[in-house]
Amino acid sequence: MTKLKTHLFICSNGPDRAEKCGGKNSEELRQKLKALCKTESFAGEIRVNSAGCLGQCEHGIASVFYPQAEWNLNLKSTDVDFMMKKIRKNIEQ
């Protein structure tokens, strides 16, 4: 069984509120990352899950990797390449 190396949580709170992560299309970012990860050799080593409010609403879209405790804030739904680089880094650690 493949060991999970990192778990990415992306806030999906407030899809109907423009100032919240969900209102900034965080779910679109999550779905893109999830789909891309499924095509990679490390597919079984990562989970990309939605999270409730991470307490960083003013810096949304907010995300955090566990167990690395690495935050990535102020993301846009188009930050797919940026986040894929972060994912690869956390897988290779």
Ligand code: FES
């Ligand atoms: S709504 Fe995303 S961190 Fe609060």
